Amino acid sequence: MLQVAIVGDRASGKTTFLGLLYAAQVKSGSDRTDDFRFHVAFESLEEITAVFQRLMSGSFPDAATKEGIHEVRFNLGFRKPKLGILPFPRSRAWAPGAFATIRFILLRTFNQEISQLLKGSSVGNGGTLRDILDCDVAVILADSSRLATKSEGAELGPMHEYDGAVESLLTAIQRWREPGGRPIVYPIFVLSKFDCVRPEVLRAANVETAPPRVGKRGPRATYAEKLLAHNLPKTFAKLRGWGRRKLKFSPPAYFFPWVRTEPVALGQSERIRLRRVRAAGWEPDYSFDEYIGFVECLRDVSMQKGE
Amino acid sequence: MPCALLGDRASGKTTFLGLLYSAQVKYGTGVQDDFRFHAPMASLNVMSAVYEGMKDGRFPSATLKEEITEISFIFGYLRRIIGKLPHYIRQQNWARPFSTLRFSAYDVSGEDIEEFIETGIASRPLIQQLLKSVVVVVLVDCSKMTTDIDTPVYKKMLRYDSTVAKLLVSFQTYKKQEYERLKDSGVHPEPPIIYPAFVLAKFDTLRDDVLARLGLHRGFPEGKRERREYAEALLRVFVPQTLSQIRGGKVGGVSMDKSEYFLSWVRTETQEGMDPVGHSRIVRTGFRPEGGGEPDFAYDEYVHFIEHFRDIAHKIPDEVLEAERFQAQALIRSA
Numbered sequence: 001m002l003q004v005a006i007v008g009d010r011a012s013g014k015t016t017f018l019g020l021l022y023a024a025q026v027k028s029g030s031d032r033t034d035d036f037r038f039h040v041a042f043e044s045l046e047e048i049t050a051v052f053q054r055l056m057s058g059s060f061p062d063a064a065t066k067e068g069i070h071e072v073r074f075n076l077g078f079r080k081p082k083l084g085i086l087p088f089p090r091s092r093a094w095a096p097g098a099f100a101t102i103r104f105i106l107l108r109t110f111n112q113e114i115s116q117l118l119k120g121s122s123v124g125n126g127g128t129l130r131d132i133l134d135c136d137v138a139v140i141l142a143d144s145s146r147l148a149t150k151s152e153g154a155e156l157g158p159m160h161e162y163d164g165a166v167e168s169l170l171t172a173i174q175r176w177r178e179p180g181g182r183p184i185v186y187p188i189f190v191l192s193k194f195d196c197v198r199p200e201v202l203r204a205a206n207v208e209t210a211p212p213r214v215g216k217r218g219p220r221a222t223y224a225e226k227l228l229a230h231n232l233p234k235t236f237a238k239l240r241g242w243g244r245r246k247l248k249f250s251p252p253a254y255f256f257p258w259v260r261t262e263p264v265a266l267g268q269s270e271r272i273r274l275r276r277v278r279a280a281g282w283e284p285d286y287s288f289d290e291y292i293g294f295v296e297c298l299r300d301v302s303m304q305k306g307e
Numbered sequence: 308m309p310c311a312l313l314g315d316r317a318s319g320k321t322t323f324l325g326l327l328y329s330a331q332v333k334y335g336t337g338v339q340d341d342f343r344f345h346a347p348m349a350s351l352n353v354m355s356a357v358y359e360g361m362k363d364g365r366f367p368s369a370t371l372k373e374e375i376t377e378i379s380f381i382f383g384y385l386r387r388i389i390g391k392l393p394h395y396i397r398q399q400n401w402a403r404p405f406s407t408l409r410f411s412a413y414d415v416s417g418e419d420i421e422e423f424i425e426t427g428i429a430s431r432p433l434i435q436q437l438l439k440s441v442v443v444v445v446l447v448d449c450s451k452m453t454t455d456i457d458t459p460v461y462k463k464m465l466r467y468d469s470t471v472a473k474l475l476v477s478f479q480t481y482k483k484q485e486y487e488r489l490k491d492s493g494v495h496p497e498p499p500i501i502y503p504a505f506v507l508a509k510f511d512t513l514r515d516d517v518l519a520r521l522g523l524h525r526g527f528p529e530g531k532r533e534r535r536e537y538a539e540a541l542l543r544v545f546v547p548q549t550l551s552q553i554r555g556g557k558v559g560g561v562s563m564d565k566s567e568y569f570l571s572w573v574r575t576e577t578q579e580g581m582d583p584v585g586h587s588r589i590v591r592t593g594f595r596p597e598g599g600g601e602p603d604f605a606y607d608e609y610v611h612f613i614e615h616f617r618d619i620a621h622k623i624p625d626e627v628l629e630a631e632r633f634q635a636q637a638l639i640r641s642a
Contacts, residue, residue, distance in 0.1 A: 026548050027547065029554055030542075030543050030554065038551065038558060039476070039555035042427065042473075042476050045424075053465050057462055057465060077557065099558055274456055280543060281545070282454070
């Protein structure tokens with residue numbers, strides 16, 4: 001089972017990210033091509049379907065829904081690439097080892113436990129923190145609406161505190177695994193609310209308004225680092241500094257999800273814009289490709305791990 | 308063989324059972340005589356009352372619906388080879404001319420279902436019985452299919468989709484756990500399988516604008532593949548979570564790949580094309596040599612539904628049949 005830790009600042013869109021990830025899987029898992037299948041664990045369904053219902057009717061997850069979600073477990077299955085000459089049933093077979101169980105664990109707040117852990121205190125058996133420390137993949141959400149330009153300065157920038165917290169967490173993971181444990185962590189940066197990134201930030205970073213398309217891993221990494229490296233300098237330093245630690249961080253992957261919202265009057269709560277999909281009713285106006293790219297990235301990590 | 312019939316409030320569950328009973332009566336009294344059925348007294352009492360009402364042009368009343376907790380039928384299908392033998396041989400008991408199948412549908416309250424979904428514990432025996440289902444029939448009410456996103460009906464369908472998806476996953480989880488338990492105890496069970504069947508209920512009320520938007524024509528196609536594609540085009544829009552979790556069963560360790568799709572409609576009286584005021588009444592067929600005075604409904608689809616169970620009857624895993632036999636013997640002993 002692949003353990004995926006999702007960390008993000010308050011209101012950075014963690015629950016919406018998981019909800020839209022589920023929506024993308026529902027769409028992909030029920031389409032005509034039938035190349036992808038997924039199954040939700042019984043324990044996760046109650047919460048994730050509640051988020052889905054809200055998103056599909058144009059609302060963001062409310063506080064109660066957010067509180068309810070701590071972990072979500074999906075089983076994913078992928079078809080092997082089509083083999084044209086084989087008869088239909090053979091060519092549609094499921095790839096051996098293409099089933100992966102993925103467990104997402106949400107770290108809601110960077111609480112006291114992490115700082116105490118860094119000071120040498122112990123971690124109890126079980127619990128969210130222990131699962132986070134044992135993760136295979138660390139998904140770090142960066143709220144794009146809070147990105148600053150280089151000249152605005154990282155020290156006093158809006159992500160300064162968050163950067164410190166993520167760095168502490170990564171240090172805690174390294175220390176936790178010092179005596180043994182999984183030897184590698186795959187970091188994934190998710191630049192959430194990417195439609196809300198300020199134009200001057202993009203101009204200052206000298207990048208296009210839209211990131212390179214999913215699949216172009218190199219150009220996407222360059223694009224993201226131009227925006228993120230000065231906003232999360234400690235985090236990047238931690239990931240790049242190999243040192244002599246037993247635990248290694250693989251080169252990060254980057255995703256740029258967004259969901260469009262309706263213009264609202266002052267005092268009204270924000271609503272998701274719904275779009276009509278040809279022959280498929282309505283869905284939130286969101287970056288479907290980014291989510292599918294994210295799922296495929298997890299599949300690749302799972303296969304690399306030999307799960 | 309327990310069969311779970313899932314349907315939202317007022318989605319036509321009782322009408323579906325009533326029409327299934329009507330179809331059984333008609334099909335079971337046909338000249339061909341290759342299908343027979345038997346209903347236990349309790350089920351017969353309720354179903355004959357529903358049937359009577361329908362022959363009188365009325366939909367099942369709320370009081371009748373209340374009385375339903377379990378409806379059972381025993382379907383008997385004439386074995387293909389024995390069916391070709393001379394009549395006097397077929398009549399002999401030792402020939403066992405019919406392969407039988409018990410069809411049971413349960414009515415479980417929404418509160419019990421919610422409690423089970425929230426806690427994961429099947430405390431009520433009826434829920435435990437329900438989880439043993441090998442066939443899951445999902446009723447999707449076509450009158451609630453709308454593309455107006457701000458209507459309560461749209462939101463209701465969203466909720467229904469979530470509920471059914473949760474129930475299907477709970478069936479899968481139960482089956483998987485049972486499979487593991489049997490394997491651990493040294494039995495070699497067959498991999499778990501559930502046969503889902505979707506019934507597009509009140510198909511005649513499906514709105515033209517919905518069909519047009521989805522690029523579908525009004526009639527339900529004939530071929531198996533075309534039927535599946537047509538039905539899935541509707542389900543993809545209105546119950547996508549359910550469809551994705553049915554497909555995902557294989558990934559979760561319980562195959563649910565053998566979905567079948569049926570539709571159900573019953574013609575109601577209209578006055579010069581307008582909707583009637585008050586309770587709608589069922590249109591009845593005229594009298595012909597093969598029968599008459601029956602509700603005008605999708606008879607062929609119901610026959611198709613009955614025949615679908617003929618195929619499943621031959622595929623039920625041995626341990627399920629064994630458990631059923633054991634249960635039947637226990638019932639006889641306790642009586």
